[in-house]
Amino acid sequence: MFKTYEELRKKVKNEWNPLLRSYLSGEEMFPVEMKTGSATVADYKHQLAVIDENITSLLSHSKNVKGKGYLLTLTKRDFKDRMIAPRTEPVLAIWETTEDLIYTLEKEKEWKRFVGNVALIREVLPALESWMMENCKELTVANRPWAGLLDVCNYFLRHPRPNVFSREVPHLQDTKFMENHESILRSLLDFLIPEHIRDSTASKLEKRYYLRYSEKxxxxxxxxxxxxxxxxxxxxxxxxxxxxxxxxxxxxxxxxxxxxxxxxxxxxxxxxxxxxxxxxxxxxxxxxxxxxxxxxxxxxxxxxxxxxxxxxxxxxxxxxxxxxxxxxxxxxxxxxxxxxxxxxxxxxxxxxxxxxxxxxxxxxxxxxxxxxxxxxxxxxxxxxxxxxxxxxxxxx
Structure with missing residues (x-):
């Protein structure tokens, strides 16, 4: 049976992470191709309405009609059974460009955010290049203040064992900045200063790194x-x-x-x-x-x-x-x-x-x-x- 548009879109979601990685590495990944499925003679005899609905769904959302998204390859099929008339069937869905894939994924905002964050990180802290490759989805997260995060990272590179309270770290946007972004900062600092981790079992930044904290x-x-x-x-x-x-x-x-x-x-x-x-x-x-x-x-x-x-x-x-x-x-x-x-x-x-x-x-x-x-x-x-x-x- 032929895929519906939603089924095709669900399957192509697996290409989101490879797309982010290919952008970072500069390696070409297009075209991306995906088979659209097929129907048997029995399907045509007993589920013709469903088949027509599926094909219509695929075609209506395709680049053939919309001018963007996946390009649907069609082929004519003849049947030996005289009860079934020749049909034009989809065979392959092809995404030719980044823009086409992003359109189908409905990830325009995430992609724009990702590209902007990559550019910022490469300018401010290029040492994070391989971290980005392993954590590329982190660059698509909304409302993540990368400028401030990079300020913190650069401070720790200069002072890997600062022995100050987190609120004393310079250039913070507010006194709870590090607390509010604890998870992503832990990932970044583990990558940047692995030899200066005080307690690898601690989740709190103060105990994990050489920061002061209010002790019991x-x-x-x-x-x-x-x-x-x-x-x-x-x-x-x-x-x-x-x-x-x-x-x-x-x-x-x-x-x-x-x-x-x-x-x-x-x-x-x-x-x-x-x-x-x-x-x-x-x-x-x-x-x-x-x-x-x-x-x-x-x-x-x-x-x-x-x-x-x-x-x-x-x-x-x-x-x-x-x-x-x-x-x-x-x-x-x-x-x-x-x-x-x-x-x-x-x-x-x-x-x-x-x-x-x-x-x-x-x-x-x-x-x-x-x-x-x-x-x-x-x-x-x-x-x-x-x-x-x-x-x-x-x-x-």
Whole structure:
């Protein structure tokens, strides 16, 4: 059966990308030819109306009639069956020029945009020639400010590790320019400065390249007064990177979730309390090499999330002991337990037998599966820490 105009146009869409590439390479791709299909004798006998409609569709949109688009090659066909009169059939659709193909594709605006962007890039940053060949469709996207994008690219070529905030990059059209065009800039900069990619797994420009960015903070409080004299502070907030890079003086690190609990901790020898702003994400602890030389306690909420965090910390190779996340503590303050979010996680194999039993209890009591650490009475907290430190000889 003969193709309709829409079927032919749908199939020829596959020539759009080759057309863009041929323009960039300067290689000739015309004429482009495509068979229009054929009809059998049986088709003529049983679907004559459909055949005539298809042929009419092809011819009415052709260069033969319109003066542009595909040129339809026609041939006369005779039939042995006397019931079928000789017919003039289309055989081949031929696009002779770029303009003809663009007309059929209805891509006039995209083509004009593409040609203009190619000219601009070749003038301003010819180093992108092979990038254009691999990403030619990117040059047809509407409302893409190539002049500004090229300004950013040239800046990074001059300063591949600028160590400035993205809004400080010169010549930006607005302070959110790089954020609003993150995807295309990532593609361009990966091509232009591959040896200056800081983190290839990061999607954000600030982390992927050497830009400054607002880091989540870590709240530190030394619970040993004697440590204060070493850096002048017993409590401070530092960027995550600073925490990672600078080992603490204390021998013990206490990780916890709640700000109020951190503020009310008792004095403890050679202990640093740590709370990170920005939720329960503890992945950054994996990047802290000096923690492996410390004794680590984790005091979290008695809920499924708390035990998930405990498990995660241990999978990072850290020797972590849980604090006040046991059945005795839970039962003592059970009246404050509420319903909390479930954790869809695989087996938490790093939990001790007692911790796993506590987790199982929470999973079986969904209406009372969350006891927040701030609900634990302060006097109980003091006694518990005293007991822990005596047992581990940390008070000596």
């Amino acid at each position: 903070m870590v709240h530190l409080r030394s619970l040993d007064k004697s440590v204060k004299s070493k850096d002048g502070f017993d409590e401070k907030q530092v960027p995550t990177a600073s925490f990672i890079e600078n080992p603490c003086y204390e021998n013990t690190v206490l990780i916890l979730e709640n700000q109020k609990c951190l503020e009310s901790l008792p004095e403890l020898p050679s202990t640093l309390a740590v709370k990170r702003y920005g939720g329960v994400d503890v992945k950054f602890f994996k990047e802290v090499p000096w923690l492996k030389d410390k004794r680590i306690f984790y005091w979290g909420d008695i809920d499924e999330h708390g035990f998930q965090i405990l498990h995660n910390l241990r999978t990072y190779g850290l020797d972590v002991t849980s604090v006040m996340m046991d059945l005795q503590t839970y039962m003592t303050f059970k009246e404050h337990a509420v319903s909390g979010e479930r954790v869809e996680a695989t087996s938490m194999v790093t939990l001790t037998k007692e911790e796993a039993a506590m987790l199982e209890y929470l999973q079986c009591h969904r209406e009372e599966n969350r006891l927040e650490q701030e609900k634990i009475r302060h006097s109980y907290t003091l006694e518990k820490f005293k007991s822990i430190y005596v047992k581990t000889s940390l008070l000596i």
